Amino acid sequence: MENAYLQLDDLTVGYGREAVVSHIRLALRRGEIASLVGPNGSGKSTILKTLTRRIPALSGKMTLAGADIASLPGRRLAEKMASVLTDRVTPELSTCFDIVSAGRYPYTGGFGLLTARDREVVNACLAMVNAASIADRDFASVSDGQRQRVLLARALAQEPEIVVLDEPTSFLDIRHKLELLEILRALARDRGVTVLMSLHELDLASKISDLVACVGQGRVLACGRPEEILTDDRVRALYGLERGSYNALLGSVELPRPAGEPRVFVLGGGGRGIRHYRALQKAGVPFAAGILPENDLDMAVALPLAETVITCPATGPVPPARLSDARALIDRAGAVLDGGFPSEARAALLRYAREHGKQVVADYTQLSEVLS
Amino acid sequence: MAAQVTGRRARAARYTAVFVGLGVLFVLAVLWNIHTGSVDISVREIWRILLHKGEVRREIDLGTAGASTVSAYNIIWKIRLKRVLLAAVLGGALALSGFLLQTFFRNPIAGPFVLGISSGARMFLAIVTVALSTAMTRVPLWITVAASFFGSMLTMLFALAFGRRTRNMSMLLVIGIMLSYICSAVTDFLINFADEADIVNLTHWSMGSFSGGSWQDVGVSALIVLPTVLVVFLLSKPLSAYALGEGYAQSVGLNVRRFRLALIALSSVLSACVTAFAGPVSFVGIAVPHICRILLRSEKPILMVPASFLCGAVFCMICDLTARTVFSPTELAVGTVTSAVGAPIVIWLMISRRRAQKE
Numbered sequence: 001m002e003n004a005y006l007q008l009d010d011l012t013v014g015y016g017r018e019a020v021v022s023h024i025r026l027a028l029r030r031g032e033i034a035s036l037v038g039p040n041g042s043g044k045s046t047i048l049k050t051l052t053r054r055i056p057a058l059s060g061k062m063t064l065a066g067a068d069i070a071s072l073p074g075r076r077l078a079e080k081m082a083s084v085l086t087d088r089v090t091p092e093l094s095t096c097f098d099i100v101s102a103g104r105y106p107y108t109g110g111f112g113l114l115t116a117r118d119r120e121v122v123n124a125c126l127a128m129v130n131a132a133s134i135a136d137r138d139f140a141s142v143s144d145g146q147r148q149r150v151l152l153a154r155a156l157a158q159e160p161e162i163v164v165l166d167e168p169t170s171f172l173d174i175r176h177k178l179e180l181l182e183i184l185r186a187l188a189r190d191r192g193v194t195v196l197m198s199l200h201e202l203d204l205a206s207k208i209s210d211l212v213a214c215v216g217q218g219r220v221l222a223c224g225r226p227e228e229i230l231t232d233d234r235v236r237a238l239y240g241l242e243r244g245s246y247n248a249l250l251g252s253v254e255l256p257r258p259a260g261e262p263r264v265f266v267l268g269g270g271g272r273g274i275r276h277y278r279a280l281q282k283a284g285v286p287f288a289a290g291i292l293p294e295n296d297l298d299m300a301v302a303l304p305l306a307e308t309v310i311t312c313p314a315t316g317p318v319p320p321a322r323l324s325d326a327r328a329l330i331d332r333a334g335a336v337l338d339g340g341f342p343s344e345a346r347a348a349l350l351r352y353a354r355e356h357g358k359q360v361v362a363d364y365t366q367l368s369e370v371l372s
Numbered sequence: 373m374a375a376q377v378t379g380r381r382a383r384a385a386r387y388t389a390v391f392v393g394l395g396v397l398f399v400l401a402v403l404w405n406i407h408t409g410s411v412d413i414s415v416r417e418i419w420r421i422l423l424h425k426g427e428v429r430r431e432i433d434l435g436t437a438g439a440s441t442v443s444a445y446n447i448i449w450k451i452r453l454k455r456v457l458l459a460a461v462l463g464g465a466l467a468l469s470g471f472l473l474q475t476f477f478r479n480p481i482a483g484p485f486v487l488g489i490s491s492g493a494r495m496f497l498a499i500v501t502v503a504l505s506t507a508m509t510r511v512p513l514w515i516t517v518a519a520s521f522f523g524s525m526l527t528m529l530f531a532l533a534f535g536r537r538t539r540n541m542s543m544l545l546v547i548g549i550m551l552s553y554i555c556s557a558v559t560d561f562l563i564n565f566a567d568e569a570d571i572v573n574l575t576h577w578s579m580g581s582f583s584g585g586s587w588q589d590v591g592v593s594a595l596i597v598l599p600t601v602l603v604v605f606l607l608s609k610p611l612s613a614y615a616l617g618e619g620y621a622q623s624v625g626l627n628v629r630r631f632r633l634a635l636i637a638l639s640s641v642l643s644a645c646v647t648a649f650a651g652p653v654s655f656v657g658i659a660v661p662h663i664c665r666i667l668l669r670s671e672k673p674i675l676m677v678p679a680s681f682l683c684g685a686v687f688c689m690i691c692d693l694t695a696r697t698v699f700s701p702t703e704l705a706v707g708t709v710t711s712a713v714g715a716p717i718v719i720w721l722m723i724s725r726r727r728a729q730k731e
Contacts, residue, residue: 078625088617092665111609
């Protein structure tokens with residue numbers, strides 16, 4: 001790429017002589033966010049450690065705005081690149097302000113005393129991560145979410161052009177995950193800070209990143225925009241998902257479907273079937289789903305979980321053939337679970353089920369006697 | 373922001389108070405040490421003998437000085453002054469060495485005695501003394517210092533090899549105690565089979581003592597310790613970066629590998645010097661930095677380095693005074709007193725940490 005800021009060229013990383021990930025190519029423009037995804041132990045952290053020079057590269061080249069990372073003096077590199085690591089930080093008697101001011105290291109004088117401008121930067125960084133109010137709190141006493149934000153502020157206090165984060169969202173609850181990623185987005189957008197991180201959460205990676213690199217089997221399997229990269233099949237292959245599935249559209253993971261002859265027919269539609277599908281999956285009851293318009297919200301969950309799904313075109317009436325397929329499934333199943341989304345087909349099938357003596361219920365728990 | 377400024381002022385006032393307090397205590401401890409003993413010397417007399425040494429000397433030579441002045445002069449210049457100075461310099465060195473080791477191991481319980489470094493230095497000293505005893509009657513000072521330095525480094529490397537990976541305080545303690553036992557066993561073995569006269573100074577070092585040093589000892593130890601303290605003080609900034617962990621230290625541009633070596637070397641020099649001149653003095657390295665943390669409510673090296681040194685000096689002077697006066701005329705080893713004060717602090721530290729971890 002012509003105007004790439006960070007460029008990894010045929011980089012091979014590993015420990016000692018053993019390569020963990022080979023022939024990495026990656027180009028990142030200023031202000032872009034890139035995520036490394038992949039299973040545990042695939043080498044995401046090794047790549048980041050190499051980039052931040054904690055371990056030497058085995059071969060290949062890393063450049064930052066054209067400058068070779070390996071040969072930059074430590075202090076110069078620290079002015080350009082800052083990290084948020086997975087290392088536990090356990091200083092004692094240090095306030096959050098103290099921790100953030102540690103990021104001023106490359107700029108302070110021989111004794112590390114803070115100037116008025118250093119203080120200004122530290123306060124601004126604390127404000128940027130919404131942590132100004134805890135500046136004087138003891139770092140050891142703040143919550144995990146706050147801690148991670150303070151460590152990000154510490155990195156920002158280096159006034160870097162690129163921030164490298166190793167699994168910044170681990171151990172955070174969903175609210176703090178979103179908060180952190182939002183801050184990173186704002187940084188990239190408003191300040192042109194480039195972000196490279198490893199992430200466990202595929203859904204978050206696809207939502208926040210401009211670029212996703214899948215790391216697995218000792219190489220970068222794919223690299224590009226998340227919507228191109230994170231396809232169902234690729235994610236299954238990357239993580240070796242033999243059971244269960246990944247939905248690229250929603251970025252969500254489903255557990256494996258219960259196998260066997262469908263014992264329940266779920267009348268879904270409009271997203272009302274999803275809770276029934278999940279309940280049946282948890283109970284290990286094989287089921288059929290229908291009749292779902294092809295663009296229905298229920299489809300995303302019905303497809304990976306249901307034994308059979310009966311679909312119909314998004315517009316127009318339900319074809320008679322589909323209706324008879326559904327009736328055949330109801331005949332074979334013991335009961336019908338009704339999602340309650342009103343449609344002509346649903347009304348017809350409910351009537352059919354009752355006429356044929358099938359149990360019709362609106363909630364999974366009412367099914368228990370039929371199934372036991 | 374206004375709250376931040378007031379907070380900063382309050383902290384600055386606290387730091388000033390601590391350093392002024394330690395400075396005053398330092399002067400008081402020196403005077404008190406010189407004053408007290410089998411013969412008490414008045415402060416006025418001390419003042420005159422210290423600051424107008426030449427004048428008093430002349431009076432003594434001319435025979436115009438009183439008998440009490442003569443004995444006071446001799447006591448001060450031949451016994452008490454060098455002893456208190458040795459206690460101050462070596463006490464400061466011990467405390468600082470402890471602080472460096474705690475930073476290095478990221479463990480508040482690390483210290484030269486607990487990690488077995490003092491015992492290692494003593495073992496090496498014993499080996500060298502016994503080996504050379506046939507060749508020379510008195511082992512030169514520089515060999516003593518060098519031997520104890522190598523002993524310190526060697527034990528330190530062992531402690532590192534075993535204890536580096538553990539963040540567990542008790543584990544590190546166990547490793548240190550075991551190393552310490554091994555080294556003591558070797559030392560005792562040598563002492564058992566050596567000639568009584570050759571190793572007279574080894575046996576009296578079993579608990580450590582500041583007595584019996586010469587002016588040369590005071591000079592050499594000051595010459596080793598004071599520049600080392602200065603170097604450590606100049607390293608305050610990288611020390612504070614290192615306290616966040618090696619990963620972060622490296623990420624802000626510190627050459628971690630080189631700095632790690634510097635830390636090991638500096639703390640070894642300090643603890644080796646103490647062992648060479650006073651033997652193993654226990655627990656000062658843990659107790660004093662901990663007292664300083666409580667006083668300063670901060671762990672910033674730029675404060676901790678000078679505070680630990682000063683406080684260590686004061687601590688050892690007071691302990692030495694206690695050792696020689698409490699059961700006078702019987703004199704305790706200074707290590708006995710420092711253990712009695714220091715060991716409870718270590719126990720308390722471990723218990724309070726465990727409680728904090730559980731919460």
